[in-house]
Amino acid sequence: MSSFVSVTRDNSVAVVAIDNPPVNALSFHVRQPLFEALTALRDDASVTAIVLACAGRTFVAGADITEFGKPVQQPELRAIVALLETIAKPTVAAIHGTALGGGLELALGCHFRVADQAARLGLPEVKLGLLPGGGGTVRLPRLVGAAKALGMIVSGTPISAGEAKAAGLVDAVFEEELLAASIRFANEMVADGGPFPPVRDRNERLAETDLSAFDAKAAELARKARGLEAPLACAQAVRNAITLPFDEALAAERQLFLKLVAGDQSRAQRHLFFAEREAAKIQGKDVTRRKIARVGIIGAGTMGGGIAMAFANGGFPVTWLETGEEALQRGLAMIEKNYAVSVGRGSLTEEARQQRLGLFKGSTDYADLADCDLVIEAVFEDMAVKKVVFGKLDAVARPGAILATNTSYLDVDEIAASTSRPQDVLGMHFFSPANVMKLLEIVRADRTAPDALATVAELARRIGKVPVVVGVCHGFVGNRMLSARGTENEALLLEGATPGQVDKAFTDFGWPMGPFQMGDLAGLDIGWRNRKARGQTAVIADTLCGQGRFGQKTGRGWYRYESGSREPAPDPEVEELIRAKAAELGIARSEIGADEIIERTLYPLVNEGAKILEEGIAARASDIDVVWTNGYGFPIGKGGPMFWAGLEGAPKIVDRLEHWHRLTGRVIFQPAPMLRRFAETGSWEGAGG
Numbered sequence: 001m002s003s004f005v006s007v008t009r010d011n012s013v014a015v016v017a018i019d020n021p022p023v024n025a026l027s028f029h030v031r032q033p034l035f036e037a038l039t040a041l042r043d044d045a046s047v048t049a050i051v052l053a054c055a056g057r058t059f060v061a062g063a064d065i066t067e068f069g070k071p072v073q074q075p076e077l078r079a080i081v082a083l084l085e086t087i088a089k090p091t092v093a094a095i096h097g098t099a100l101g102g103g104l105e106l107a108l109g110c111h112f113r114v115a116d117q118a119a120r121l122g123l124p125e126v127k128l129g130l131l132p133g134g135g136g137t138v139r140l141p142r143l144v145g146a147a148k149a150l151g152m153i154v155s156g157t158p159i160s161a162g163e164a165k166a167a168g169l170v171d172a173v174f175e176e177e178l179l180a181a182s183i184r185f186a187n188e189m190v191a192d193g194g195p196f197p198p199v200r201d202r203n204e205r206l207a208e209t210d211l212s213a214f215d216a217k218a219a220e221l222a223r224k225a226r227g228l229e230a231p232l233a234c235a236q237a238v239r240n241a242i243t244l245p246f247d248e249a250l251a252a253e254r255q256l257f258l259k260l261v262a263g264d265q266s267r268a269q270r271h272l273f274f275a276e277r278e279a280a281k282i283q284g285k286d287v288t289r290r291k292i293a294r295v296g297i298i299g300a301g302t303m304g305g306g307i308a309m310a311f312a313n314g315g316f317p318v319t320w321l322e323t324g325e326e327a328l329q330r331g332l333a334m335i336e337k338n339y340a341v342s343v344g345r346g347s348l349t350e351e352a353r354q355q356r357l358g359l360f361k362g363s364t365d366y367a368d369l370a371d372c373d374l375v376i377e378a379v380f381e382d383m384a385v386k387k388v389v390f391g392k393l394d395a396v397a398r399p400g401a402i403l404a405t406n407t408s409y410l411d412v413d414e415i416a417a418s419t420s421r422p423q424d425v426l427g428m429h430f431f432s433p434a435n436v437m438k439l440l441e442i443v444r445a446d447r448t449a450p451d452a453l454a455t456v457a458e459l460a461r462r463i464g465k466v467p468v469v470v471g472v473c474h475g476f477v478g479n480r481m482l483s484a485r486g487t488e489n490e491a492l493l494l495e496g497a498t499p500g501q502v503d504k505a506f507t508d509f510g511w512p513m514g515p516f517q518m519g520d521l522a523g524l525d526i527g528w529r530n531r532k533a534r535g536q537t538a539v540i541a542d543t544l545c546g547q548g549r550f551g552q553k554t555g556r557g558w559y560r561y562e563s564g565s566r567e568p569a570p571d572p573e574v575e576e577l578i579r580a581k582a583a584e585l586g587i588a589r590s591e592i593g594a595d596e597i598i599e600r601t602l603y604p605l606v607n608e609g610a611k612i613l614e615e616g617i618a619a620r621a622s623d624i625d626v627v628w629t630n631g632y633g634f635p636i637g638k639g640g641p642m643f644w645a646g647l648e649g650a651p652k653i654v655d656r657l658e659h660w661h662r663l664t665g666r667v668i669f670q671p672a673p674m675l676r677r678f679a680e681t682g683s684w685e686g687a688g689g
């Protein structure tokens with residue numbers, strides 16, 4: 001027997017335990033001994049039932065993603081599931097932690113699935129650009145019905161043990177110790193005497209399918225796919241489960257899986273899976289993390305409120321400080337309203353709402369921050385104001401407390417230097433709305449202690465954020481690159497494109513929306529204020545703002561918004577304004593195609609990323625991909641700007657940047673040395689600090 005799979009006996013019940021830390025992935029070194037053990041137990045007449053369990057913190061969390069793209073080693077998961085279904089004696093999967101992907105598919109090969117109360121079950125393959133390739137698309141609908149299976153597989157979102165029991169996926173949920181309860185359950189099934197039909201033969205739930213409703217739901221999901229292939233393939237595979245005989249549907253699933261796993265989109269999404277985990281690891285030696293029990297938030301505005309909610313949602317007590325009682329009460333009222341909306345939507349229970357509100361302690365006195373282990377300021381974006389706040393913090397915070405600024409742009413080294421404890425100072429750049437957006441840029445100042453960075457990176461994941469450690473520069477990684485991506489926006493308009501054409505080039509690329517629609521959503525006045533503060537101008541945007549056209553909130557911006565609508569409509573007045581400005585500036589206008597729009601916006605985006613790598617502001621190219629797919633909507637099927645540069649062809653990017661540089665002389669088009677090296681070597685390695 002291998003160290004990854006062990007078999008023990010509890011009288012006539014055999015317990016097969018998988019032990020493959022950290023998540024019991026179904027690697028080849030697990031599959032082979034598992035297949036052998038199940039074959040032997042099937043043929044062992046002294047065994048009356050089999051319980052399949054896992055050691056460690058979770059049931060099988062899926063196939064081993066690191067094996068994809070390599071030669072397949074037999075036995076595959078499908079063979080193990082098929083073997084399970086040849087076993088007549090009761091087979092019981094005992095699920096704790098998460099049964100995900102191939103893990104749930106393995107459990108679907110058993111007659112029964114039992115779970116502890118905290119268990120979660122799901123088929124998240126779509127998040128890797130795949131579909132369940134171990135029979136999940138054909139077996140899950142047979143237990144929970146096609147509609148529920150479609151929702152689970154296309155969303156990839158796991159469900160709780162309770163929901164799984166209610167849906168028919170799980171046969172029992174136990175409060176007591178899982179293994180003992182599972183063995184008892186198995187003995188009960190033996191006593192029942194069976195027969196025990198394998199899931200493949202259980203068709204009763206399929207008969208209830210309303211195919212036209214199913215197709216309508218699948219069509220709606222397809223509209224949201226935004227160019228991603230996997231959601232469509234998932235829906236097709238589940239539909240096959242309804243309309244085709246089992247083995248044909250299973251074969252069709254296999255073909256769909258093989259096409260997806262070899263495709264660029266799945267490679268891109270698997271790249272992001274590992275990139276997100278890599279980004280959360282702090283470079284260098286293993287450090288002891290500091291204990292964070294209570295968090296202080298300074299500022300009860302939109303950002304402060306979102307950050308406070310993010311921590312309360314993660315179960316942290318929050319001391320929330322404002323200068324005045326009125327501002328504080330306004331902030332608390334906003335949070336109570338947000339939670340009430342969630343309860344109304346059914347996404348939060350009333351009990352959880354009360355529990356979270358109970359975590360807040362409001363204050364207008366800095367001394368109340370003395371027992372906080374981490375304090376985050378989200379006050380007005382002005383260096384002088386930030387320094388006053390940090391001066392007060394420095395005077396009251398306990399030794400070893402981490403002091404963080406939520407600044408989007410300002411120099412964190414300068415803020416840290418204004419305190420007596422620069423080793424405890426760093427940036428935590430949240431993205432609005434901070435309780436929703438996943439990305440958290442952790443800004444490493446030049447004297448920030450490694451354990452402070454590691455503490456905040458781990459804390460970020462505990463509150464559901466995706467952390468990326470970035471260096472100090474104007475705009476860090478995301479906003480600095482956003483600026484490079486937008487430099488040509490007005491030139492494109494003056495030279496002949498319309499806001500709608502630019503935005504369409506972006507949405508056709510896979511972005512949720514283009515830069516002009518995004519500007520109208522965020523409010524054009526924000527950029528206007530920033531430009532004025534920095535003595536910059538944007539001829540068209542400044543004119544629009546001067547006319548009070550701030551975007552959706554004023555009903556007019558780059559687009560018109562019919563009363564109350566959020567749908568952008570082209571605005572002839574804006575297009576006339578652009579033409580007039582172009583004439584004033586003597587700029588000849590002509591048709592501008594989507595390729596040129598992409599070359600003049602996304603190629604500078606990649607180029608700025610290469611500069612950021614060279615300067616060591618980002619530790620690795622994949623960190624930049626994590627920033628852009630989690631904070632700015634870069635299409636996950638393209639893996640982020642740096643991964644996409646490989647798909648697009650770096651030599652072509654360099655060539656076209658040189659073309660635009662020759663034509664315009666603008667520095668954003670000058671290819672960065674790191675980009676040239678990537679074009680030559682195909683690798684971003686060896687860049688940055």
Ligand code: T1G
Nearest residue numbers: 023025061062063064065066100101102124132133134277
């Ligand atoms: N394969 C290989 N490594 C994995 C892995 C997997 N399936 N899941 C996690 N890891 C590694 C991860 O890279 C990290 O490594 C460590 O385990 C801890 O993970 C045929 C085709 C289970 C909820 O998509 O969602 O089955 O950084 O940091 O936050 O149909 O891991 O320590 O070196 O995420 O506690 C489907 C993916 C696969 C689930 C735990 N399954 N994993 O979260 O830990 S495809 C998934 C997760 C498939 C079949 C198809 C999470 C988790 P390192 P972690 P965590």
